[in-house]
Amino acid sequence: MNGARRSDAIVVGAGIVGAACAAALARDGWRVTILERSFASSGTTSVGMGHLVVMDDSPEQLALTKYSLRQWRELTPTLDRRAELDACGTLWVAEDESQLAALRAKRDLYATADVATEVLDPRALSEAEPHLRRDLAGALRVTNDSVVYPPGATLGLLDDARKHGAVLRDGIGVEAIVPNGVRLASEVLRADIVVNATGPWAPRLTPALPITPRKGHLAITDRYPTFCRHQIVELGYLTSAHVMTSESVAFNIQPRSTGQVLIGSSRELVGWDAQINREILRRMLQRASHFMPRLGDLSVIRCWTGFRPATPDKLPLIGRWDPIPGLWIAAGHEGLGITTSLGTAQLLADQIAGRVPEIDPAPFSPMRALAAVHS
């Protein structure tokens, strides 16, 4: 954009996806305004676990998570303490022989995708994580996965955006997205492009987006610094995430840099009811105790719920939204928005700038939502 007038971009939503998009656009020379109805990280970003992980529910998901993780690695030297980055790796644990076979298939798939892994036999697994039950069949360690504190990482991305001229206006609710602009309570702001990065709330501004709030529970313990070293996930997690059943739980645990242990996960389709569902919470903690029997000795200090922005095909919506001139979408990341925020931002900024993205953007085009309706 050298020589030309700097063009205006509005990013709606200051969660991690909006922050990453704002930073990428600001670096590209856009004059970025971020509009946030509450405060930065006040939505889904602040209530999730903070995985930085490779996931392989589909080839497209694998491509986007891998691409995103590479960008997280490039960003790592600039992340400050607020991000609480912990390169703890992920252990996918198998309960029996059939899951062990699935684990090996995962290893082979990751090998073809150049993702570093290591298979642990039961003895090696017990040594790596002494609090896991002893009769597990084995585990796959994904070496380069990490854990991050999402609100802290988001503040870092917002700092980066501001360094390149972006302005964050918080406490500003957007009432509607209009052609090349947004309508606020008392004014219309014009911009060359608008990015809807409002996570599960995105359909309020762009009603045709197929995004559903998918509720989750989390529990965090007091500080037990040696209790576990990796983030640990049961192999059945992807099934729990993939199938849009009305409710499911899966074992997923993370060591936090404070020494606390973060325990998940649950999935429910109950609209916007944020109340703790004691029955689901009980099942979630029981599932965790099934894998880590000593977990019951730890003291949980807080439980909460949050809403993932889920899409029918489990892929985020990233790209141009043709019905509204100037509108781009970056939403619908379900439970992977922390990992995929950086890949999303780059994919979006590349398309906006007319560059060819490193990974194929077609599967992520939000226009597939309209195609699905019309077909």
Add this chain to the structure above:
Amino acid sequence: MSDAIEIVVNAKVLRVEPGVTVASALLNNDHHVFRRSTTGEVRAPVCGMGICYECRVTINDVAHQRACMVTVEHGMRVDTGSAA
């Protein structure tokens, strides 16, 4: 303290009055570091009645016990000053 009992604080034997709380036993022996915050700051009892959770110590290998709510027992092991 003819009827004193012995507890083991950070691997050292301490003679304390029977019937008092762990918090009292520690403070009576000029022991002021109960635990440390996430940023390494020293923490010690504030309320003395089980509300503030600042006096947590590890008792007989169980972390996060409120020192002000537990009565000393002969042979009890108390570990202080950790993240716990």
